[in-house]
Amino acid sequence: MNEIPEVIRTIPLQYYLFFSSTLFVIGIIGVLTRRNAIVIFMCIELMLNAVNLLLTAFSAYRSDANGQVFVFFIMAVAAAEVCVGLAIIVMIYRNLRSTDINILSNLKW
Amino acid sequence: MNSIILLTSFGILNLFVGFRKSNKLILPLVFLFLLIVLAVNFYDWGNTTTYFERMLTIDNYAVAFTGVVVLTTILLIPFAKRYVDEKNESLAEFFSILLFSLVGAIMMVAYENLIMLFVGIEILSISMYVLAGSDKKNLRSNEAGLKYFLMGSFATGILLFGIVLIYGATGAFQITEISAAATAGSGDALTSPLLAMGLLFTLIGISFKVSAAPFHFWTPDVYEGTPTLFTAFMSTVVKTAGFAGFYKLMSVSFAGAYDIWFPTLVAMTVITLGIGNIGAAAQNSFKRMMAYSSISHAGYLMIALLAFNDRSENAIFFYSLAYSVATIAAFGILKLVSDQRDDISYNAFNGLGRTNPLLAAVMTIAMCSLAGIPLTGGFFGKLFIFSAALEQNLLWLIIVAILMSMVGIYYYFRVVIAMYMREPSGERVVVGSSASFALIFMAILTIVMGVLPGLMSNLL
Numbered sequence: 001m002n003e004i005p006e007v008i009r010t011i012p013l014q015y016y017l018f019f020s021s022t023l024f025v026i027g028i029i030g031v032l033t034r035r036n037a038i039v040i041f042m043c044i045e046l047m048l049n050a051v052n053l054l055l056t057a058f059s060a061y062r063s064d065a066n067g068q069v070f071v072f073f074i075m076a077v078a079a080a081e082v083c084v085g086l087a088i089i090v091m092i093y094r095n096l097r098s099t100d101i102n103i104l105s106n107l108k109w
Numbered sequence: 110m111n112s113i114i115l116l117t118s119f120g121i122l123n124l125f126v127g128f129r130k131s132n133k134l135i136l137p138l139v140f141l142f143l144l145i146v147l148a149v150n151f152y153d154w155g156n157t158t159t160y161f162e163r164m165l166t167i168d169n170y171a172v173a174f175t176g177v178v179v180l181t182t183i184l185l186i187p188f189a190k191r192y193v194d195e196k197n198e199s200l201a202e203f204f205s206i207l208l209f210s211l212v213g214a215i216m217m218v219a220y221e222n223l224i225m226l227f228v229g230i231e232i233l234s235i236s237m238y239v240l241a242g243s244d245k246k247n248l249r250s251n252e253a254g255l256k257y258f259l260m261g262s263f264a265t266g267i268l269l270f271g272i273v274l275i276y277g278a279t280g281a282f283q284i285t286e287i288s289a290a291a292t293a294g295s296g297d298a299l300t301s302p303l304l305a306m307g308l309l310f311t312l313i314g315i316s317f318k319v320s321a322a323p324f325h326f327w328t329p330d331v332y333e334g335t336p337t338l339f340t341a342f343m344s345t346v347v348k349t350a351g352f353a354g355f356y357k358l359m360s361v362s363f364a365g366a367y368d369i370w371f372p373t374l375v376a377m378t379v380i381t382l383g384i385g386n387i388g389a390a391a392q393n394s395f396k397r398m399m400a401y402s403s404i405s406h407a408g409y410l411m412i413a414l415l416a417f418n419d420r421s422e423n424a425i426f427f428y429s430l431a432y433s434v435a436t437i438a439a440f441g442i443l444k445l446v447s448d449q450r451d452d453i454s455y456n457a458f459n460g461l462g463r464t465n466p467l468l469a470a471v472m473t474i475a476m477c478s479l480a481g482i483p484l485t486g487g488f489f490g491k492l493f494i495f496s497a498a499l500e501q502n503l504l505w506l507i508i509v510a511i512l513m514s515m516v517g518i519y520y521y522f523r524v525v526i527a528m529y530m531r532e533p534s535g536e537r538v539v540v541g542s543s544a545s546f547a548l549i550f551m552a553i554l555t556i557v558m559g560v561l562p563g564l565m566s567n568l569l
Contacts, residue, residue, distance in 0.1 A: 017277075024270055031263050040259055047266035051273050058277045066282055070224050074269060077231045081262055084238050088254045091245055101259075104252040 008060035016057035023050035037089050037099040048078050110160050110167055112150040112175055113212050119146070120208035127201020132193055136186055139204045143183045146211075150175050163283065164222040171219035173426055173568055174353040178214045178346045181433040182207065184551060187543040188441040189338055191448055203243060207342065210236030214350035218357070223272050223282040226354055230268070230318060233347060234261045240339040241331060253334025260317065260327040268314025274307030284362045292365035308363060308370060315358070319351035321407045322381040329388070332400035337447065340396065341440035344403040345433040352410045356425055359414060367417060374415055379509055381408035386516040395443060396453040398520055399436070402479060405517065406432050409494055412510055416497035422569045424493040430565065431486030431558055435478035438551040442472050445544060450535045458524050460533030468538060469528040471548040478555045480521040481514050486558030493566060 023046060030043030052071045059067025093099055119142040126134055150172055157168040192200050213232025220226040238261060242254020276282060278301050279290035291304060313324060320328040332340045363370060385405025392398040406428075413424040443453065445468065450457045462469040478487035491514065495507045540548075558565065 024266075027266065031259075037255060037259065041262075044259070044262045044266055047263075048269065051266065051269040054270075054273050055276065058273065058280075062280050064280060067276060070227075070272075070276075070282065073224055073228060077228065077235075080235055081231070081265075084235050085258050085262065088238065088242050088251070088258050091242060092251045092255055095246070095248060095251055101255070104255060 005060040005063065008057060013057060013061050016054060020050040020054035020057070023047075023053070035100055035102055037092070037101055040101070041085055041089070045078065045082075048074060110158065110165065111153065112146045112179070113215055115142075115146050115149055116208050116212050116215070120205040120212075123201055123205045123208065127205075132196065132200045135200050135204060136189060136193060139208070140183065140186050142208065143179055143186070147176065147179045147183065150179060159221065161225075164225050165216065165219045166221045167219055169569055170353070170357070170422065171215070174218040174349060174429075175215050177349050177426070177430050177433060178211060178218075180430075181345045181349070181437055182211060182342065184434070184437045184547055185338065185341055185441070187541070187547040188341075188444050190541050190544065191444075192338075199243070203240065206236045206239055210240075210342075211346070214346055217350040217354040220354065220357070221284060223275070223284065223287075226358070227265075227269065227272065229350075229354070231265065233350065234265070234318070237261075237339070237343055237347065240342070241335040243339065244336050249334040250336060251334075253331045256327055257331040257335075260331075264314050264317030264324070267310050267317070271307045271310030271312070271314055274303050274310060276307075278304035278307060284358065287362040288364065291363065304366075305369065308366065309373070311358070312370065312373065315351065315355050316377065319348055319355060319407050319410075320404050321377055321411060322384040322404065323377070325381065325384060325404045325407075328404055329397050329400040332403070333394065333397050333453075337396065337440055337444040337453075340399075341437050341444075344399065344440070345436050348403065348407065348410075349429040349433055352407075352414070352425055352429060356414055356421065360417065360421075364417075371415065374411060375506065378408055378411040378415060378506065381405070381411060382510055382513040386513040386520075390516055390520045392520070394454045395457065395524060396447075398455075399439060399443070402517070402520070403436070405513065406479075408513070409491060409510060412498050412503070412506060413494045415503060415506070416494070416501045418497060418500055420493065420497035420500065423566055424490070424497045426569055427486075427493050427558075427562070427566055428490035431478060431490040431555065434551050434554050434558075435475040435485075435487060438471055438475040438548060438555075439479070441544065441548060441551075442468050442475075445540055446538055449538050455523055455527045456534055458527045459531035460528070461538070462529040464533050464535075464537040465540065467545060467548065468540065471552045472528060473525050474552045474555055476521040476525055478559070480518045482518075484556065484559045486555045486562075488559055489562040489566070493562075 027043045027047035031040050034040050052074055055067045055071050089099055096103055126138060153167050153172050159166045210233050213229045216225050216229030220229055238254060238258040241257045242250055244250035275287060279287045281287050281290060317324045382405060385401050385408055389398045389401030410425060410428060413421045446457050447453050478485035481487045481491040498507055
């Protein structure tokens with residue numbers, strides 16, 4: 001059984017970079033085009049996961065634990081964000097019976 | 110560091126105070142807590158200490174900006190009195206969240222490691238998402254909360270991606286190590302696409318948080334929908350802490366890459382100044398005008414960032430203090446007026462000069478300060494920023510900024526005209542004694558900063 005960083009290093013670093021960037025871009029496109037608050041929220045989580053993956057890859061390649069520690073920080077903060085975010089979405093659902101962001105257009109100039 | 114510990118424990122303590130049936134005690138207690146934090150904060154003045162394996166550094170820079178954000182929050186508290194009168198059940202929670210979010214602001218100005226910058230930004234932002242949507246029954250507040258949340262966490266994702274690319278290029282989160290790695294290879298690392306992309310994404314992420322154009326579009330909507338008390342907090346504390354953190358990142362980590370980020374940032378500054386000022390001039394709602402005005406002030410602060418010399422720190426400090434005091438005064442008066450007249454447009458202020466001379470006078474001083482009229486703090490704030498920029502030979506940028514601040518005079522004085530030239534649109538606005546005391550204090554502070562700027566201009 002190999003050490004996990006060694007396993008990670010069996011795939012070239014560029015592949016991680018391309019894969020994470022693709023995931024990240026999918027996330028961005030999702031945020032910009034989808035109209036359901038929960039789906040947008042999922043796309044944001046996808047962006048964060050792309051970041052986590054890339055951090056782990058860099059960290060394994062540099063044999064530096066800092067990157068992996070940062071992953072824990074990101075996961076903890078993302079969990080806190082999920083709490084607040086879902087609470088806000090539930091609050092809106094209670095008032096409007098919908099999570100479509102097109103309905104929310106009271107504030108406009 | 111002591112201020113972080115105190116704020117956290119006071120926040121928890123405050124939650125327990127919320128168990129009491131009457132919430133009359135909360136505002137005086139929070140006021141007292143923040144005064145203690147302010148005093149303890151200045152106890153650290155003059156010595157530099159690092160904490161958590163060099164992840165946080167408390168130096169004069171951090172202490173000064175912590176002072177600004179804590180003072181701003183103190184000045185905000187008297188205006189929350191209506192929540193007590195209405196027996197709002199969540200008052201203790203609101204103020205605990207406010208105290209916790211200050212911890213995030215302090216981390217943003219004291220960080221030495223990008224992990225701490227990220228955690229600080231998130232503590233501040235997540236607290237603000239809650240406060241933006243805190244008026245649960247009000248659809249506008251709901252919408253503001255959701256928009257702020259979605260845009261804010263989107264920006265967080267972009268910021269994180271930037272940090273990761275910087276880590277990939279330099280192998281460090283420590284801002285001094287990044288600077289060493291970024292300058293070491295004789296410009297080699299600087300031209301690496303990984304670092305350049307990382308810098309770009311980080312810039313975008315932070316610009317979102319400080320609402321600099323072209324990433325400002327959430328600001329007017331969110332500021333308008335958020336309860337006025339928390340809009341005031343958002344437009345002062347978040348902006349001050351954001352710029353302090355932004356400047357620290359640029360000046361420590363990417364000083365060697367000035368030529369690379371200068372063109373991007375200069376373009377953003379011009380767009381920010383234009384959109385902020387011209388957008389504000391087109392508004393009929395005072396609150397929305399203040400949102401655009403906060404975008405335009407982000408533009409002025411970015412000029413100090415671009416000037417990038419030893420005067421910039423002081424200029425940012427002085428400007429954010431002057432801006433925060435004037436903005437809190439303006440939003441405080443807006444809250445008092447709009448609570449009674451139920452209107453956030455310019456018309457709400459009609460004839461205020463006759464019914465409430467004190468409110469009108471303080472509002473006039475605040476507007477003069479925001480517009481940068483001499484004898485107020487805002488004038489010297491702009492003067493310091495422009496003179497720092499002049500040293501960097503940015504004359505054309507200063508001319509753009511001065512033209513834009515002339516547009517500023519138009520929309521800031523619309524409210525003054527409404528107050529003094531129009532017929533009163535309602536009864537006299539009832540103002541509590543603590544609120545009038547705070548307003549008088551802010552007016553005096555603004556004028557003192559405008560008459561004796563030397564008191565604060567050489568602190569850092």
